[in-house]
Amino acid sequence: MGFATSFIWSLIVYLILTAGSGNIIAWSPAELIAGVVIAAIIGYATRNIMSEKLEYFFNPKRWILFIIYAIGPFFFAMAKANLDVAYRVITGKIRPGIVKISPGLTRDESKTLLANSITLTPGTFTLEIDDEGNFYVHWINVPEGKEKPTPEDLCGYLPKWARRIGE
Amino acid sequence: MIEWIIGIFLAIGVAFNFLASIGLLRFPDVYTRIHAATKCTTFGTIFIVLATVTYSIYSYYWVAKDPAWITIGIHSALVVIFLILTNPVGAHAIGRAARKSGIRPHGAVIDELEGRL
Numbered sequence: 001m002g003f004a005t006s007f008i009w010s011l012i013v014y015l016i017l018t019a020g021s022g023n024i025i026a027w028s029p030a031e032l033i034a035g036v037v038i039a040a041i042i043g044y045a046t047r048n049i050m051s052e053k054l055e056y057f058f059n060p061k062r063w064i065l066f067i068i069y070a071i072g073p074f075f076f077a078m079a080k081a082n083l084d085v086a087y088r089v090i091t092g093k094i095r096p097g098i099v100k101i102s103p104g105l106t107r108d109e110s111k112t113l114l115a116n117s118i119t120l121t122p123g124t125f126t127l128e129i130d131d132e133g134n135f136y137v138h139w140i141n142v143p144e145g146k147e148k149p150t151p152e153d154l155c156g157y158l159p160k161w162a163r164r165i166g167e
Numbered sequence: 168m169i170e171w172i173i174g175i176f177l178a179i180g181v182a183f184n185f186l187a188s189i190g191l192l193r194f195p196d197v198y199t200r201i202h203a204a205t206k207c208t209t210f211g212t213i214f215i216v217l218a219t220v221t222y223s224i225y226s227y228y229w230v231a232k233d234p235a236w237i238t239i240g241i242h243s244a245l246v247v248i249f250l251i252l253t254n255p256v257g258a259h260a261i262g263r264a265a266r267k268s269g270i271r272p273h274g275a276v277i278d279e280l281e282g283r284l
Contacts, residue, residue, distance in 0.1 A: 019241050020234035082183060082210040085202055089190040096199055097277040098266075119255035120209060123202060126255075127262045128280060136280050138198045138262060138272065147277045 007043030077121040097142040103151045103159040110166025176218035183211030196273035205258040219243040
């Protein structure tokens, strides 16, 4: 099972990278053979590593939710963040600070997803995550009276999506 | 028509990258500069790549059915995926290293990490 999964994923990635090289659909015969050989080697080498979290990572529901999240809510939040930072670049109105939030996520994967989403969205970037799952976030414009924000104050609907995808 | 769409994408992308470079010069300390350097460059590059992808799709369907256009489109789209995966990790690593080496955020109203790292 571990071999099959990593074989298929390596083959898919190889085929994406070499698409457009020839005439069998979009690949040349040499690339197809090389892809199968390389994917088999990778699958054999990683068969024990890949089997640990297979059910978690290759759950199609997570992938569909993740793609919806990346195209819709995340891209919108990112566009908003960029306009906000552009405004601060031009006017120079900043009120920086390092704040602490406790989103209450348990798994490492969902914490990674939320931390990376925070870093790419509204004027915030993650500096540190401690053992209890608290995030230390540098915020470029701390509003008055929001020095102890809730996760929703800081990053809106992102923690909800991280919980939906990753937990 | 297609020139206008590509031109608009390129203009948005270059504008955000330009603002990022101004931010790098204008902001007071390392943390605020990381804000400018990560967010705006990612967003600007997404739009520049979007222009490339639009151009390759257009060329494949209306200029010449050459598979090389598919290669260009897919490889540019992969650039965006890798950029979005690596950019926040780099920002986090630089920021954490700066805080660990004792740089205080300039004019901070609150610093929860004081005495914790």
